Amino acid sequence: MASATSPLLVLLAAMAVAALVVAPVSSAAALPSGFADIASKIPNPWSAFKNLTGCHFGEEQQGLAKLKDYLSHFGYLPESPGFNDMFDADLEEAIKVYQRNFGLNITGAMDAPTVAQMMAPRCGVADVINGTSSMGTGAASQAHGRNLYSYFPGAPRWPRSKRSLRYAIAQTAATPIDRATLSRVFARAFARWAAATTLNFTEAASAEDADITIGFHAGDHGDGEAFDGPLGTLAHAFSPTDGRFHLDAAESWVATGDVSRASSAVAVDLESVAVHEIGHLLGLGHSSEPGAIMFPTITSRTRKVDLASDDVVGIQSLYGGNPNFKGVAPPATSSRDMDSGAGALSRPWSALVAVVAVAAGLAVAL
Numbered sequence: 001m002a003s004a005t006s007p008l009l010v011l012l013a014a015m016a017v018a019a020l021v022v023a024p025v026s027s028a029a030a031l032p033s034g035f036a037d038i039a040s041k042i043p044n045p046w047s048a049f050k051n052l053t054g055c056h057f058g059e060e061q062q063g064l065a066k067l068k069d070y071l072s073h074f075g076y077l078p079e080s081p082g083f084n085d086m087f088d089a090d091l092e093e094a095i096k097v098y099q100r101n102f103g104l105n106i107t108g109a110m111d112a113p114t115v116a117q118m119m120a121p122r123c124g125v126a127d128v129i130n131g132t133s134s135m136g137t138g139a140a141s142q143a144h145g146r147n148l149y150s151y152f153p154g155a156p157r158w159p160r161s162k163r164s165l166r167y168a169i170a171q172t173a174a175t176p177i178d179r180a181t182l183s184r185v186f187a188r189a190f191a192r193w194a195a196a197t198t199l200n201f202t203e204a205a206s207a208e209d210a211d212i213t214i215g216f217h218a219g220d221h222g223d224g225e226a227f228d229g230p231l232g233t234l235a236h237a238f239s240p241t242d243g244r245f246h247l248d249a250a251e252s253w254v255a256t257g258d259v260s261r262a263s264s265a266v267a268v269d270l271e272s273v274a275v276h277e278i279g280h281l282l283g284l285g286h287s288s289e290p291g292a293i294m295f296p297t298i299t300s301r302t303r304k305v306d307l308a309s310d311d312v313v314g315i316q317s318l319y320g321g322n323p324n325f326k327g328v329a330p331p332a333t334s335s336r337d338m339d340s341g342a343g344a345l346s347r348p349w350s351a352l353v354a355v356v357a358v359a360a361g362l363a364v365a366l
C-alpha cells in the first residue's frame with residue numbers, strides 16, 4: 001500500500017500550479033522552467049543553483065564551486081579545501097550518480113529537473129558513504145532484489161541483547177512545543193517501527209537512562225553538522241548504537257492537527273520526520289524508493305508516516321519481523337535474511353547520518 005505518488009512529483013506538481021499563479025510577477029518567463037524559479041524564492045541555502053541551469057561538461061561558471069561543495073557534503077565528490085568553478089569530468093560523474101539515486105534522467109548536466117531536485121531542502125547526510133552509494137541503486141542493491149532500502153556501511157544495528165530500547169526527549173528548551181505533545185508524537189513514531197519488528201520502545205525519564213536521546217537544536221550545536229534555519233536540513237540522526245537524534249529548532253514544526261492546513265507554508269510535520277530519523281537510529285540508510293519513509297526528502301505541509309514495503313523489508317532484515325504485523329503490501333523479496341543483507345556491506349564506518357529535508361510545497365505562499 002505504499003503511496004504511488006512520489007514526493008518529487010508532488011513537489012513538481014505543487015510548484016507547477018504555483019508557477020501558474022505567481023509567475024507573472026517575476027522573471028520566470030525568461031527561465032526554461034517555472035518551478036525552478038519558484039523554488040529559488042524559498043529561502044534555502046541552495047537557491048543559487050538556479051543559475052547553473054543548463055551548465056554542462058567543459059564550461060566554467062561562477063557557482064560551480066558551491067555545487068561541488070554540496071555534492072561533496074552528500075558524498076558524491078571527495079572533500080576538498082577549495083573547489084574551482086570548472087565543470088570537469090569528476091563533477092559530471094558525480095551528477096550522474098546523483099541523478100541515478102533520485103530517479104532523474106542520467107545526463108551528467110545541470111538540466112532543470114536536476115537543479116530543482118538539488119535545490120529542494122533535504123537530508124543533510126551523505127547519500128554516498130565512503131564512495132559507495134547507500135541509496136539502494138549501487139552494487140549493494142543487487143543483494144536487495146527489487147528493494148531500494150540501504151544500510152550504513154557494515155550494517156550496524158542494535159545488538160540482540162538490546163531489543164527493548166529506551167528513548168529520552170532530552171533537549172526541548174529550544175522548541176515551543178509542550179512536553180506532553182512531544183511525548184505523544186514520538187511515541188507514535190516509534191510505534192510504527194515496533195509494529196513491524198521485534199523491537200519495542202519506551203520513554204525514559206532522563207538521557208542517562210536512555211539508549212536514544214532526542215533534542216531540538218539551533219544552528220551549530222557541537223557535532224559538526226550545524227542546522228541551517230527554516231527548511232534546508234530538518235533533522236539528523238546517527239547510526240546504531242550512537243542513539244543521537246537532533247531536530248532543527250528553527251523549523252515550523254507541526255505536532256498536532258492537519259499539517260496540510262497549516263498556516264505556514266514552511267510547516268513540517270514532526271511525526272513524519274521522526275519516523276524517518278528513527279529509521280536511521282535503527283540502522284537504515286536512505287532509499288531511492290520515493291514512497292519509502294527512508295527517501296531523503298519530504299514535502300512540507302505533508303504527512304508521511306506509514307512504512308512502505310521497502311522500509312519494512314529493510315528493517316525486518318535487521319531485526320526480524322513481528323508475527324502480529326498486519327503489514328503493508330507483501331514484500332517484494334521475502335526470503336532474504338540478515339546475513340545476505342549484512343554481507344553486502346562489510347566496510348568500516350563512522351557514525352553521522354542523515355538529515356531529512358523538506359521539498360517544498362511552499363510555493364503556494366509566494
Ligand SMILES: *[C@@H]1O[C@H](CO)[C@@H](O)[C@H](O)[C@H]1NC(C)=O
Pocket residue numbers: 047048051063
Ligand atoms: C546569477 O548569475 C548572474 C550573472 O551571471 C549574477 O549576476 C547573479 O548574482 C547570480 N545569482 C545568484 C543567485 O548567484
Ligand SMILES: *[C@@H]1O[C@H](CO)[C@@H](O)[C@H](O)[C@H]1NC(C)=O
Pocket residue numbers: 103104105113
Ligand atoms: C527524461 O527524458 C525524457 C525524454 O527526453 C523526458 O520525456 C522525461 O520527462 C525526462 N524525465 C525527467 C525526470 O527529467
Ligand SMILES: *[C@@H]1O[C@H](CO)[C@@H](O)[C@H](O)[C@H]1NC(C)=O
Pocket residue numbers: 163164198199200
Ligand atoms: C519488549 O520486548 C521484550 C523482549 O522481546 C519483552 O520482554 C518486553 O515485554 C517488551 N516490552 C513491552 C513493553 O512490550
Ligand SMILES: *[C@@H]1O[C@H](CO)[C@@H](O)[C@H](O)[C@H]1NC(C)=O
Pocket residue numbers: 130153347348349350
Ligand atoms: C573508507 O574506506 C577506506 C578504504 O577502504 C577505509 O580505510 C576507511 O576506514 C573508510 N571510512 C569509513 C568512514 O568507512
Ligand SMILES: [Zn+2]
Pocket residue numbers: 217221223225236246
Ligand atoms: Zn546534530
Ligand SMILES: [Zn+2]
Pocket residue numbers: 123276277280286294295296354355356
Ligand atoms: Zn535521512
